[in-house]
Amino acid sequence: MSSELPCYTLIHTPTDIDLPSEAQLKEKFEKGTDKDKIDALKKLIYTILNGDKVSQGMLMHVIRFCLPSNDHTLKKLLLIFWETVPKVNAQGKLLQEMILVCDAYRKDLQHPNEFVRGSTLRFLCKLKEPELLEPLMPSIRQCLEHRHSYVRRNAVCAIFTIYKNFEFLIPDAPELVSNFLEGEQDASCKRNAFMMLLHVDQARALDYLSGCIEQVTQFGDILQLIIVELIYKVCHANPAERARFIRCIYNLLQSNSAAVRYEAAGTLITLSSAPAAIKADATAYIDLIVKESDNNVKLIVLDRLIDLRQNSANERVLQELVMDILRVLSSPGFEVRQKTLNLALDLVSSRNVEDMVMFLKKEISKSASESADEADKYKQALVKTLHTATIKFPDVAPTIIPVLLEFLSDENETAATYVLLFIREAIHKLPPLKQSILTSLQEGLLSIRKPKVFMAALWILGTYCDTEQSILALLRLIKQSLGELPIVESEMRELEGTGEEKKDADAPQDKKVEFKNE
Template sequence: MIANGERLPGILMIIIRFVLPMQDHMIKKLLLIFWEIVPKTTPDGKLLQEMILVCDAYRKDLQHPNEFVRGSTLRFLCKLKEPELLEPLMPAIRGCLEHRHSYVRRNAVLAIFTIYKNFEFLIPDAPELVATFLEGEQDMSCKRNAFVMLLHADQDRALTYLASCLDQVNSFGDILQLVIVELIYKVCHANPTERSRFIRCIYNLLNSSSPAVRYEAAGTLVTLSSAPTAIKAAATAYIELIVKESDNNVKLIVLDRLIALRENPSHERVLQDLVMDILRVLSSPDLEVRKKTLNLAMDLVSSRNIEEMVLVLKKEVSKTLNTGEHEDTGKYRQLLVRTLHTCCMKFPDVAASVIPVLTQFLSDSNELAALDVLVFVREAVHTFESLRPLIIEQLLDAFAGIKSVKIHRAALWILGEYASSPDDIQAIMSATRQALGEIPIVEDELKRAAGEKSDETDQQTGGQSVSKLVTSDGTYATQSAFNTTSVQKKGEARPPLRQYLMSGDFFIGASIGSTLTKLALRYVHLVQDPVKQNRFCTEAMLIIATIVHLGKSGLCTKAITNDDQDRLLMMLKVLSDRSPAVVDVFIEQCRKAISTMLEAKSQEEASTQKAKEKPGNKVQPDDPIAFLELSSTRGSEFAGTENVFELSLNQALIGSATATSQTQAADATGASKLNKVTQLTGFSDPVYAEAYVNVNQYDIVLIILLCVCDR
C-alpha cells in the first residue's frame, strides 16, 4: 500500500483485522469500493496472500442474512478481474439465485452474466442455469436481467423462452418488454424469415402501457416492415405518444420520427390519411411543437381532407381570440394565418370559407398577424377573380376597426387597385370619408380646439379662435388654435385616418391620395354620366386638397414632408388633366406590375421548395444489382429494412480507407454529423470517450460514446 507517496506494507492487514469484521452496512459498502481499487497482485502478477482472507470475507457476505449486504457484494463481484478470487465464490453465487429477496436474485444474475462473459471456464453452464432460473422467476427485474444475459450469451435459448410466452408479453413489465423488442429486432434482421413469427408481438407491444416500450416498438416495426398497415400502426402510436406526453422535448423527438416517416415516398400516402390525427398535436402549448405539426400537416394534406383541416384550423383561430394576449399566442396566431394562406393557394376551393375568418385579424393588435392576412388577401384578390366582390366586402367591414397605420395603408392599396364596380368604388369612398371625419379637416380641427377651451368667452383676434387661460401664477394667457396642437375632448377619439395625419404620418395621406385617384379614374371609365363623373372627381380632389392644407397648417405634430406633398399635388394634377397615358399607368400598368411581382415570388418559392426535395435515385444501366439475401450489409436501396446498428457503424467509417466513394455519397448526412463530434479523452487512455452535441432551442443533448480498451 502507498499513502502520501510512502509505502505502508502493513496497512492491508490492519484493514483486514479491524475493519473487515465490522457489520455496519455503510462501512461494508465503503470497503467494497476500497477492494475494487486496491492492488490485489504483487509486481510479478501473483495474487497477494492477504487476498485469501478477503476472499473468505466475500464468501461470508454472500451468505449474509441481510439482503443489502448480499446484493452489494454481488454487484462488487461484477467488477473483479481476478479469476483466482472468483473461483472459490462460485457455489455461493449460484446459491444466491434462490434467495427469497429479488434484490439479491437480480444481482446474482448480473454477477453470473459478467463472470461468464469474462471467464467462461468458471461457470460454463451459465446459459442453462439462467434459462432454468428464468422459467420459474416471477419478479420482472430479475426476469429482465436473466433475459438480457440470454440475449447476449445464448440467443437461441432467449428465443425459445420468448416463443413459449408470446401471448403473455403484454403482461410483462416495461423493463422486460424493452429487452424483448431489442431481441426481436436483432433476430428479424439476422434472419428475415423470423419476421412473421414475431411481428405480431411487436404489434401487441404498440398497445403497451409504457410510452418507452411503445416508442421502441413503433421504431422497430417501421424498420421491419414497410406494409401500409405497419406504417399506419407505428404512426398512430407516435401520434398518441405526442398527444399524451407532457415533456416538450419528447414531443419534438417523436415528431421528428413522424417527419422522417413522411420522407419515404411509399409511406407518405399512408400518413395522408392521418392528417386529422396529427392535428391533435396542436393541443400542445409549445410553439415549436405547433410549428412542426402545422408544417407536417401542410405537407401531407390532400384534396380529400383539406376541408376538414381548414375547419380544425378555424377552430384554433377562434381559440386564440378567446384566450388572453401572450407572446406565444400572437406567434401561434401568425402561424395559423400563414397555414390557412398556404391552404387557400394550394386548394382554391376552400378560399371562400377562409377569407371571412382571416379578415377579422385585420383589427388584431398583433401587427405581424394582420400583415400576413393582408399578404394573403393581396394574393387571393389577384388570383381568384370570382372572389373579389367578397374580399372587397370583407375588407370594407373590417376597415373601421384597423388599429395600425401599416395595415390601413395596405388595405387602402388593395381596395383602390381591385375595386371594379361603381357600387364598390362608392362604398370605398364612403368608408374613406368616414375614417377621415368631417371635411375640410382644418376647419373641423379649429372648431374642436375652440370647443376645448375654458368657460371664458372666446375672442376673435385676427380671425383666429383664441381663449383666455389662467396660469399657475394667477395671470391670464392667450392661446391660439394656429400655434398649438389641438387637444381632443376628454373621452372623444378622432377617426383613425385623421388620427394618423394629426400625428404627423403623411405617408398614409399620400396613400389615400393614390387610392382616391385610382378610384376616380376607374369610376370615370365605368360610369358614362358626366355629372356623376365630375362629382366623384371633385370629392376626391377635395379630400386630397384638405390633406395638403392640414399638413401645412401647423396643427399636426409634424408638418407634411416635401415628398408626400409633391405626391398629393401630382394626384390633383392627374385628376384635373386625365390624360390617356397617365390613366393607362394607373389602371393597367399598376396591375401588370403586381402580377409580375407575384409571379416572380411564386417562381422563387417553387425553386426553394424544389431545392428542399430529395433528389430521386438515378439508376444507370451498368450499376450492379444488390440482392438482399446475398448481402450482409443492406444498403440504402432497401430503405426501411436496413439494420440501423450496422448503418450507424458504416457511417462512423466514413472517410477511412475502407469506405468507397459510393458509400461516402450515400452517407453524407452521417459525415456531417461526425463534424460535431467532440473528443473527451486521449486515444491512449484506458477508456476512450467522445460526445456528439445536439442543440435544440435551450436544450443541449450529449450523446456520449465510450470504448473500453482491453490491454
C-alpha cells in the same frame, strides 16, 4: 491511480480536504469507533484516487479492523475501496492479502442480510481478477435461490458479467440462467435473466419467448423492452422470422408503458411496410405525443413521425391521419406546434383541407386564453399555415379568407401585417377571387385598430379597386370612417373672423386717455 491501472468509479474529491498520514489512519482503524473508521476509510480512498501508493501494512489494517465490522455504511465503503485499490504487485501477480479479502466476501455472499449479499454481488461484477472470483463461484450460484429478489437479480448480473469476461469459470451459465428464468416470478429478475440470454444464447431466449408469447402483454415493462430488442435483432438477422413475431409487436403497441410502445413502433416499421403496419405505427406515435407531458419527448417522437413520411409509399396512409396529427396542437410548446403544423400542411389533401381549416379556426379562438408571447407566435404560425393552404388549394380560399381577415382587428400587428401580405398575393394568384377579397377587406376595414395595418389595407384597396363601382364604394367607406370633415367649420369661422375685422377697421378710433399720478 496511475494511468496503467483500470478505474471503474469516479468520486468527487473536495478541494479543501486535509488528507492525514498513514500513521494517523492506522490509529483510527485500530482504536477508533465505526464512525472514525468510516471517516478514515473515505480519506484513504481519496488518497488512492490522488495517485498515492498504499503500503501493504495499510491493507492489513483495513483487513484486520474494517472487514469484521457489520456496519452497512462501512461495508459499502469497503466495496469502493477494494474496487480502487491496486490488487496486484509490480510483477502483475495477485497480492497475498487479497486471499483474506476473498474469504471475507465469501462470508458476505452467505450473509443473512439481503443488502450485504446484493451489494457484494454488484461489486463482483466489477472485478477483473479471475483468481479472486474462482473461489466465490459456488456461493454466487447459491444466491440464485435466495428468497429475496434483490439478491437473485444481482446474482444473475454477476453470472452474466463473469461468463462474458471469464467463460471458463462458469461454462454452464446459459443453461443455469435458462432454468432459473423458467421458474422465476419477479419481473426484475426475469428481465436480467432474459437480457443475459439475449446476449449470450439467443436460441434459449427464443425458446422461452415462444413458450410465453401469448402472455407478453401481461409482463412488466422492463421485460417487454428486452423482448422488443430480441425480436428486432432476430428478425434483422433472419428475416424469415418476421411473420412469427410481428403479431407480438402489434400486441406490445397496446402496452401501458410509453417506452415500450415507442420501441415497439420503431421495431414494427422495420419489420413491415404494409399500410396497416404504417397506420398502427403512426397512431402509436401520435398517441404518445398527445399523452406525454415532456416537450423534449414530444419533439423526439414527432421527429420519428416526420421521418415516417419521408417514404413516399407511407404518405397516402399518413394523409388519412391529418386530423389525428392536429390533436398534437393541444401541446403548450410552440416548437411542437410549429412542427405539427408543418407536417399537417405537407400531408393535407383536397379531401380534408376544409376540416383542417375549421380545426385551425377553433385553435385561433383558443389561443386568446394563452400568454401574450406564446399566443402571438402561435397566431402567426396559424396565419402562415392558412395562407399556404389557400395558395395550395384555391378551391377552399372562400372558406379561409374570412377566417384570416378576422386577424386584421387583432392586437398582434405582425399577424395582421402577414394577413395583408397574403391578401395581396392572393389577389395576384387568384384573379377570380379578387372582387370578393376586396369586398371582404372593405367590410373589415373599420374594425382595424393599428394605424400601420390600416394604412396598408387602405393602400391595397386604393391600388386594386379599378372599377368605377368599387372606387365609389371605397370613397364612401373612407368618408364614413372619417365622419363630418372638420375643415368646413374652420373655414366658416375664418370667414366670420375676417368680416368682424373689416367692421372694426371702418369704425372711428377711440381716443386714448392717459391718467397721471399727481
